[in-house]
Amino acid sequence: DAKTTQPPSMDCAEGRAANLPCNHSTISGNEYVYWYRQIHSQGPQYIIHGLKNNETNEMASLIITEDRKSSTLILPHATLRDTAVYYCIVRVVNQGAQKLVFGQGTRLTINP
Amino acid sequence: GAVVSQHPSWVICKSGTSVKIECRSLDFQATTMFWYRQFPKQSLMLMATSNEGSKATYEQGVEKDKFLINHASLTLSTLTVTSAHPEDSSFYICSARDLAGVGNEQFFGPGTRLTVL
Numbered sequence: 246d247a248k249t250t251q252p253p254s255m256d257c258a259e260g261r262a263a264n265l266p267c268n269h270s271t272i273s274g275n276e277y278v279y280w281y282r283q284i285h286s287q288g289p290q291y292i293i294h295g296l297k298n299n300e301t302n303e304m305a306s307l308i309i310t311e312d313r314k315s316s317t318l319i320l321p322h323a324t325l326r327d328t329a330v331y332y333c334i335v336r337v338v339n340q341g342a343q344k345l346v347f348g349q350g351t352r353l354t355i356n357p
Numbered sequence: 358g359a360v361v362s363q364h365p366s367w368v369i370c371k372s373g374t375s376v377k378i379e380c381r382s383l384d385f386q387a388t389t390m391f392w393y394r395q396f397p398k399q400s401l402m403l404m405a406t407s408n409e410g411s412k413a414t415y416e417q418g419v420e421k422d423k424f425l426i427n428h429a430s431l432t433l434s435t436l437t438v439t440s441a442h443p444e445d446s447s448f449y450i451c452s453a454r455d456l457a458g459v460g461n462e463q464f465f466g467p468g469t470r471l472t473v474l
Contacts, residue, residue: 281465288361288450288465289401332400344391345452345463347401 249333254352263320265351267333270314277336278309279345280318282329282353289332289347292318323355359385359455363466370441371474377437378469380451386431387453391463392424395448407434441473 250268257263269278277296281289293300293307295316300307306319320327332350336343360383370376380390388409393401405415405426413426425437434453438445452465 283401286448286468286470288363288452288467291462291464294462343454344403344406346403347393349400 249335249348251331251333251348251351253349254354256354256356257320257323259325259355259357260322263323263327263353263355265318265320265331265333265353266315267318268315269333269335272313272335278307278313278316279334279336280305280307281332281334281345281347282327283332283350284326284329292331294336323353325355325357327353328355329353359453359462359464361451361453361464361466363449363451363469365469366467367470367472369472369474372442373440375437375439376441376471377435378449378451378471380434380436380453380466382432382453382455382464385453385455387455388431390428390434390451390453392426392434392436393450393452395450395468401450404436438471441471443473446471446473 277294279294280292283289292304293302295307295309309316330350330352332347334345362381364379390407392404394404395401403416404419405413407413407426407428409428409431415421423439428434448468448470450468452463454463
């Protein structure tokens with residue numbers, strides 16, 4: 246199963262773009278990259294996912310390198326409410342059950 | 358949007374008692390639900406995968422006789438912590454996969470905080 250590597254923590258100023266990197270150098274061709282975030286004492290919230298192409302939705306943009314060995318989650322205009330732990334996950338397939346396995350994530354702090 | 362609820366949101370119980378936690382997908386059907394546990398300042402740890410109408414699949418190191426999982430319908434899965442002890446105190450989170458979702462997104466409940474005295 247492909248594993249991911251993320252910086253343990255990052256800071257960003259409010260109103261600026263927050264760029265969260267993720268390395269997944271052992272990703273397989275049919276594995277997707279998912280991003281979730283967890284605000285303190287809440288369940289994780291789905292943000293975005295992608296396979297090869299860059300993706301954008303109302304929350305964020307996902308940039309995946311051409312070799313798919315790394316990706317970047319971009320929050321274009323960070324607010325204080327974006328302070329959370331962000332998890333980059335590569336979806337694994339095991340016995341037909343596609344489960345999400347969480348790493349340690351990046352603790353993003355948005356500063357006023 | 359897809360909503361997953363959990364009940365109760367928190368529970369305090371005495372050591373040796375059993376506690377049941379419910380997980381419901383409110384506006385979608387889910388043949389597969391997942392149960393996670395999270396200790397303070399740690400990441401989520403997958404405990405088991407729950408499939409509707411069949412036995413759950415437990416991750417290595419998770420005692421199936423202690424953490425009983427029942428997935429009786431497409432919208433409900435329950436986790437029962439049997440004979441709970443203080444070391445079982447944790448944040449329990451369920452998630453469900455939307456069958457109709459294009460990317461099979463997995464949505465999470467708000468979590469249940471269990472404190473065993």
